[in-house]
Amino acid sequence: MSAVVETRTSGTPPIASRRRVRLVAAAPSLWRVLEPGGRVIGHLQEIAQAGSVRFRARRYNPAAHAFRDLGDFWSADDAVECLVFGR
Structure with a gap:
């Protein structure tokens, strides 16, 4: 069973964490943190x-040569915080 996932292009999401990180567009609906x-x-x-x-939130795992999903969040802030503090 696979989930249907749609992406949309709505511009860079606003995040309060901008003083610590920067978002750079990588693809439609995808940003590098x-x-x-x-x-x-x-x-x-x-x-x-x-x-x-x-x-x-997705983090690259060099040993696996792949990205690992850290979780889905209701806000961009929460997803970024997971990346920033989950290291």
Whole structure:
């Protein structure tokens, strides 16, 4: 069974955490989350599901050569906080 996931392009989501990180567009509904020094700490993906919008935090796992989903959140702030503080 697979879930139907739609993405949408609504511009960069506003986040209160901007003083600690920067979002850079990587694809429609996908942003790289960068530290102030420019190091990528993960991705933020906007997902439209069942009439609502969720934000997925994703971190690259070098050992697996793949991204690992850390979770889906109701706000971009919560997803970014997971990336920033979940290291």
